[in-house]
Amino acid sequence: MKIASWNVNSVKVRLPHLLSWVEEVQPDVLCLQETKCPAADFPRLELEALGYRVETIGQRAYNGVALVSKRPAEELVCGLPGMPEDEQARYIEASFGGVLVASIYLPNGNPVGTDKFPYKLAWMEQLVHRARDLLRREIPVVLAGDYNICPADEDVYDPAAFRDDALCQLASRSRFRALLYLGLTDAYRVFHREPHRYTFWDYKGGHWNRDEGLRIDHLLLSPHAADRVAACDIDKKPRAKDRASDHTPIWCELAVQP
């Protein structure tokens, strides 16, 4: 069972890239973030033509998450439990044949010193609570998405330049580590130990061409999923295309019948 995550930065603009990637890679579940698209406007017919179903929550211009899957979603959850007052479309969760998958668009939190940063930390606190509840079920869980967290300095092309950034703050990293200490596993680091591997390259300043990026998109696995993970990688090819998203997909393969 192949599970992937991709911040597409507008599903409408990225639709050609999205369709060609789905057709080529054939993920069983693809988690999207920053669709920037209300659910009623989501281009679901094009994905259905490839044999996929879509569950999504969205809003105009900002945020928006989706689950694109071959199997129908079960036990759908829209919005992060514990944050009923959150109006931003950042969390959608469902089960697919006994594997629970969430598509997460964690708040960016910049600039630190504004109310955006405490919003990020409060959101992460609720995500920790949700993860704790899900881990009690003792089933395979994949929490996938744009976490807007660089777990360590090795995940940043220029750690000094990002020292005061919300993506690298001690408080942000501490909440991310709280997820790991609960028993979740960073799937990418099971297979790749080398530093300076990225999922995001800023549009500004030719960062893609110099491979100056950040590792902020993550697949976190519950023990039952980590026991079955057979592969995980970042697919850099979509980032090289014209009119690319600033993020590229990350995927993992679980030894579970889809």
Next chain:
DNA sequence: ATGGTAGCCTTGCTA
């Protein structure tokens, strides 16, 4: 030199 680019509800906001 606090720049640069992209997408959106655009003349500003978010990332």
